[in-house]
Amino acid sequence: MKALILVGGFGTRLRPLTLSMPKPLVEFANKPILIHQIEALTEVGVKHVILAISYMSDLLEKEIKVHEKRLGIQISFSHETEPMGTAGPLAVARKYLEGDDQPIFVLNSDVICNFPFKQLLSFHKVHGGEGTIVVTKVEEPSKYGVVLYDDNGKIEKFVEKPKEFVSNKINAGMYIFNTKILNRIELKPTSIEREIFPVMAKESQLFAYNMDSYWMDVGQPRDYLTGMCLYLNSLRESDPDQLSRGQLYTGDVLVDPSAILGEGCHIGPNVVVGPDVKIDDGVCISRSTVLKGAHIKSHSWVNSCVVGWKARIGQWVRMENICVLGEDVRVMDELYLNGALILPHKTITESIPEPHIIM
Amino acid sequence: MSYKAIILIGGQQHQHGSIFRPLSLDLPTPLFPVAGRPLVQHQIEVCLKVQAITEVLLIGCYNRGDTLDQFITSLQGKYPFKVRYLQEYNPMGLGTGGGLYHFRDQILATDPRGMFVFNCDVCCDFPLRDMIEFYESKPNSHVILGTTVNEKQSHHYGCIVTDPSHQVRHYVEKPETFVSNLINAGIYLLSPADFFSHIRSVYNIRAMHTIEYMNNGDSTMDEVTHVESISLEHDFLAKIAGSARLYVMELSRDRFWSQIKTAGCAIYASRFYLYTYRVSYPEMLSPNSSDTLQSDSNMGPCITGNVWIHSSAKVDTSAHLGPNVSIGANVVIASGVRVRESIVLDGARLERHSCVLYSVVGWNCRVGAWSRVEGMPNDPDADDPHARPNADALFDSEGRLLPSSTILGQGVSLAPEKMLLNCIVLPHKSLSATYKHQIIL
Numbered sequence: 001m002k003a004l005i006l007v008g009g010f011g012t013r014l015r016p017l018t019l020s021m022p023k024p025l026v027e028f029a030n031k032p033i034l035i036h037q038i039e040a041l042t043e044v045g046v047k048h049v050i051l052a053i054s055y056m057s058d059l060l061e062k063e064i065k066v067h068e069k070r071l072g073i074q075i076s077f078s079h080e081t082e083p084m085g086t087a088g089p090l091a092v093a094r095k096y097l098e099g100d101d102q103p104i105f106v107l108n109s110d111v112i113c114n115f116p117f118k119q120l121l122s123f124h125k126v127h128g129g130e131g132t133i134v135v136t137k138v139e140e141p142s143k144y145g146v147v148l149y150d151d152n153g154k155i156e157k158f159v160e161k162p163k164e165f166v167s168n169k170i171n172a173g174m175y176i177f178n179t180k181i182l183n184r185i186e187l188k189p190t191s192i193e194r195e196i197f198p199v200m201a202k203e204s205q206l207f208a209y210n211m212d213s214y215w216m217d218v219g220q221p222r223d224y225l226t227g228m229c230l231y232l233n234s235l236r237e238s239d240p241d242q243l244s245r246g247q248l249y250t251g252d253v254l255v256d257p258s259a260i261l262g263e264g265c266h267i268g269p270n271v272v273v274g275p276d277v278k279i280d281d282g283v284c285i286s287r288s289t290v291l292k293g294a295h296i297k298s299h300s301w302v303n304s305c306v307v308g309w310k311a312r313i314g315q316w317v318r319m320e321n322i323c324v325l326g327e328d329v330r331v332m333d334e335l336y337l338n339g340a341l342i343l344p345h346k347t348i349t350e351s352i353p354e355p356h357i358i359m
Numbered sequence: 360m361s362y363k364a365i366i367l368i369g370g371q372q373h374q375h376g377s378i379f380r381p382l383s384l385d386l387p388t389p390l391f392p393v394a395g396r397p398l399v400q401h402q403i404e405v406c407l408k409v410q411a412i413t414e415v416l417l418i419g420c421y422n423r424g425d426t427l428d429q430f431i432t433s434l435q436g437k438y439p440f441k442v443r444y445l446q447e448y449n450p451m452g453l454g455t456g457g458g459l460y461h462f463r464d465q466i467l468a469t470d471p472r473g474m475f476v477f478n479c480d481v482c483c484d485f486p487l488r489d490m491i492e493f494y495e496s497k498p499n500s501h502v503i504l505g506t507t508v509n510e511k512q513s514h515h516y517g518c519i520v521t522d523p524s525h526q527v528r529h530y531v532e533k534p535e536t537f538v539s540n541l542i543n544a545g546i547y548l549l550s551p552a553d554f555f556s557h558i559r560s561v562y563n564i565r566a567m568h569t570i571e572y573m574n575n576g577d578s579t580m581d582e583v584t585h586v587e588s589i590s591l592e593h594d595f596l597a598k599i600a601g602s603a604r605l606y607v608m609e610l611s612r613d614r615f616w617s618q619i620k621t622a623g624c625a626i627y628a629s630r631f632y633l634y635t636y637r638v639s640y641p642e643m644l645s646p647n648s649s650d651t652l653q654s655d656s657n658m659g660p661c662i663t664g665n666v667w668i669h670s671s672a673k674v675d676t677s678a679h680l681g682p683n684v685s686i687g688a689n690v691v692i693a694s695g696v697r698v699r700e701s702i703v704l705d706g707a708r709l710e711r712h713s714c715v716l717y718s719v720v721g722w723n724c725r726v727g728a729w730s731r732v733e734g735m736p737n738d739p740d741a742d743d744p745h746a747r748p749n750a751d752a753l754f755d756s757e758g759r760l761l762p763s764s765t766i767l768g769q770g771v772s773l774a775p776e777k778m779l780l781n782c783i784v785l786p787h788k789s790l791s792a793t794y795k796h797q798i799i800l
Binding site for chain 2: 264266281282284298299301303315316318334336353
């Protein structure tokens, strides 16, 4: 089986992290977002993953080679020279996708969930239609494209950002298609949601698979942290041994074994600490991710933040409200940062009491 | 050749105390501790610099037996001069000049050569000996200590215009337009006989008017007492300006001066008073961590700059205090606490890893673990050579709380991991959320 992952562009929404690292490689719970998806695909028998990408990145190619070998699968890059929308990349990657009769998985790269691909595959085979869309329940459907379908899952209609409530099931950005779909897509910029799906639905070829697991598009910092909480929470159910346990931890916490934590820290709930991170005595962290090689000094307090790679945070610093520190950012002692997005390699010497972007 | 010093401490009736709220709700402003000592005690001790001062009199409206009176009583025998408290009973207040006049017999007893008069809200590097020298060189005259502020700030003070011989040509209290950036620093050295004879003439005119009012039968007792009120600034300084009897001695710019009207000013003043300890009584301050032997470095908390800690306070060795920090009696400072540019009053408790910056933590307050209490520095504009700390307004023209020190009234408690930024919290509030730029009633 094959899978196409729509990696797309530069990941501007996840800046300043993506200024140092291609978005697919930004770690989510200590693993690149893309690798969460590729591993889940590998588990259901996908042998060839194609990454639809619109820029070149040596770092990405090198990293992908490592995982290719580790997982024993083939990973190809399908480059777009111009933006092709959400359907166009299938046409660009046609040469990889054609060739066998197995259905193909198509994923948006920012999506994080339990990836119920096995159930999706069997559902798809049972209904016999050309495609299946994974749908998920959300609290505020008015922000998304809503999917209306019958009791058998056959999709009747799509409503983009409904003003009045029609359903709370939305397109989760994960699909499985028969290769026949390729005949529907021309080699030009095309939206799969607006131009392809409605036609397929009309022909009764499109079904919805309702996923009960958590789901989040983690393409921007606020959602990245929400997704992290959901992920850790589900880990408690599915694989609790992965979570860290100990006196310093409260709630669901994932700490890389190579991280060094001082005495009297209070880590959690909902914290991810990456490899080679150093956290000194008496630090309090909740609802945050600390990326590889960062150093947080004593007595600091961090809530709802992403601390970038090799960032250094001084003593008695208070950071909250979705601060995102780029790579190698330095924050001096005793400062207060509120919702600051700080570009890589900056040194911060004054408090940032209101949300700001620091160039 | 003896001198006396009179400190005008005001009292409950005075409007001035209100801006010092919420701290003055629990303690008379003159007793507010800066660098571990009541403000008024700093002024009393300044008089130790001049041997010729034989008596210090405090005039105010605080009741006998109250904390203020008790405090003055506790000072008896401590100094080479006598310290006495004289209470004004007039419910409307006698005014700054009226109070002095009312107690003229006590002041004139032993026939002092000059009388220093201090406004209690002034924190200053008092140049008392220089003032005496200046005063002696101008027979039968009065001396005001003057200092400079910027043009905008001058509207809040008494403004002085002088001639090259330092005679006061013109004096006006809080003018609406710009008159001068030389202002009345709130410290005077007055010639007693001339001063009281001037006030007597003011009083006599007032008394005559009062009798007229009463004879006309259209006056209430309040109005009668009100005409008794005589202002040192309006009825004396402004009147004798231009008469060749009033001189200004300007405080040199390198000497500290600040009016302490708001609690935020207290932190700025505290920096000066702690510095004077460093110069005169270094043993009162906690030794800096870099001064101690390396083998001792584990013995006490990390101390930076000038820090005063009451002997009964318990400070964990992992705390970091300073610069400009005062820690009151029975305060408990837990592990990993940071305090900088702040005053922590008696009985307060700072839980582990909390951080207090540019704030006054009131009596018996409690700051939870990993909480942050932060104010804004109230320092004068460093780029303006005439600027003084802004001491008057709490709000800007649109009603927003101006950046200033964070003040926690008595018995306030802040839950763990919360933050107070630029807030004034009234006494006995329990706060379980983060607040910014607010007055919390």
